[in-house]
Amino acid sequence: MAVENSDDGNNKGVLTVGQNGLSVPRESIGTWLDSLLSRRLVFVMGKGGVGKTTISIALACVAERMKKKVLLVELGDTNSIARLYQVQALSEVPRKLSQHIWGARVDPKAELEAYVRAHVTPKFLARKIIHSRLFDYLFEAAPGLKEVMSLGRLWRWEKEYQPLSGSTFGSTFSPTFDLIIVDAPATGHAMSLLRLPDLLIPMIQVGPLANQIRGLQRLLKNPQKTSLVLVSLPEELPVNEAVEFYSMAENMLNMPVAATFINCVYPAVFSQADLLQIESIERYDRDFSFSPVSKFIASARILNRRRSDQQKHIEEIHAKANGHVQEIPFCFTNDLTINQIQELSSFTHHH
Amino acid sequence: MTGILNCIKDPEGPEIIVCCGSGGVGKTTISAAIGLYGALSGKKTMVLTIDPARRLADSLGLKRLDIDAQRVPVENLHIMEESRAPAAELFAMMLDSKSTFDQLVTRYASPEFRENIFENRYYQHLSNNMAGSYEYMAMEKLYELFSQNQYDLIVLDTPPSRRALDFLDAPQRMLNILGHNFFIKLFRPYLNTGKWGFRLLNIVASPILRGISKVLGHQVLEDFAGFMQLWDDIMFEGFSRRATEVKELMAGNKTLFLAVSTPQRLPREEAKFLYDKLLQNNMPFGGFIVNRVNSAGTCKEIHEVDLNTAFSEFHMKTDMKNKLIATHNSHLEMKKSDKQAVQGLIGKIGSGNKVLQIPYAAGEIVNLDDLYRLTRYFDRVSYI
Structure with missing residues (x-):
């Protein structure tokens, strides 16, 4: 019953060039993951409730083990990253969450304000604009303004460099963050977010905003720098949406989907032979339901049934996905902890 | 004690039920089942859904959902007693934001402006x-x-936002933008009549407009002013009157909000948050519906089993025995975790009679009979 992972056999211990220009030996991981995490910007997409935050954090943990400096970004105000790390709500200023992981939340309004401050002189006029009701209005109603501001923030984080620690001369710089992982909003919203530069370029042609949008567009449409990752569940609706997503990513966004994570896959514990044996135990005698073993058999039946319900959806994703497909095992709890997510992120060792 | 949906059977009960909850909790299916429940209790019921999914249309026995009301062929329900069949009236309709908006404009805008x-x-x-x-x-x-x-009853399935609360917050945001006409007043002093009677924005006249146009570009402001001009005083008035009425209806005693969740953390937190928000705004909270609960209904103690005696009468390879034990333990873990989750929700409101648990269904909901199976849980209550 187990589904084979797609062929990426080449995952022996690899020597790769780290961000400091040194060759570092690294644990054995799949090449797909290797190339995914060598991007600058990864958007974790998917329908609401599929586990985008979990996968975002898991990816950050993998990158952290590779000694990359990771920025985990939350768009919107769900606070789910902060809740998992049990810290106060994240803000525009990246906060250290673990050794190599920082977390931040994009606040488009604050971003727009900073933007006005940077581009309008004299200062008192900038202040006046920010406090005017017209500004509030434009912010709420101008198409794409919020989104462009959120994306702009990502763009600037991507461009941010800082002096290399230990360097005595100010001449050596390294990126502040090697990898920015964005825990995106639910698919529909995230799609319009990523389409935005395409739509706005013809609308806004001059001025600082126009430059920002063009810069953004170059970043988003550079497959060496930006990748999409899709999270789905082995259920009908999420899989339908996943299939739709592949075609939109290809035709509308023109961005590659580097990997699909099928979250919450029940383990395929029992072989065909096991199931036959279970049946024969059930037939053992009529009073079986009073036997203490019946409880074990019942659990086996229920969880095996759930796995087989998932099977066709899993197969559909494998058949239709572009890029790598990674199954993530179901965790038998409602309240995943950071430690459990870290364990989940060990999918890198599986091959 | 009666369940939270029992009030539907009451002729004086709610006329509107709004199902809120974060995405992926099964809101649409629950809404459809509540609709069926209402129809079977003799109320002419409409399910208003946002989900164009094939599956929902299928489960209702419809070819596809439409923005026009469609009758659900309830007579196809196999389990239903003969006597009830002719009485049950269930309809379904799909929501389409764009066309509803267009209807509003058609209603309030003068014909010459409509197209613009x-x-x-x-x-x-x-x-x-x-x-x-x-x-x-x-x-x-x-x-x-x-x-x-x-x-007699309208069941509203709310849009699949990541946050359950978006549904409550959004109308106010919308009203803030379109419901007041001071925006146009703000612009008016800077509008000049152009050569064909169109008014143009005189950006030079206002330092604020100049500043904004420096950042966003002249074009953006021009387009925006153009819209605000079309969206004239009549539109503002019609829109804001309407919005106020909608708000009053939502907070009134004919409406009931249900927070749909699963035992998972995120939807659960959202449901709790929604509860607080409803209370804060004096809006009628109907209860929590917890979908996909392992071993829902009863909260029996989970017994520890002596493994040696349990397996003694069967000949089984150690490997098989271990698999069975591990699987059973996982299942127990899940049940325990679900039980805690439900108890957290019960604790939030201090009593179990407003918490409805729907057990994890084996298989998917594919037809009316499956929906009917769900309604059978609707009369139950949760005990602490």
């Missing part, structure tokens, strides 16, 4: 993509149906 409004870029953005437009329009459509007074 429809063609305006800002209008298109507003009616299609703007955060909140979907949510607002859902309420708008609900109000329209309610006013027509054709149904």
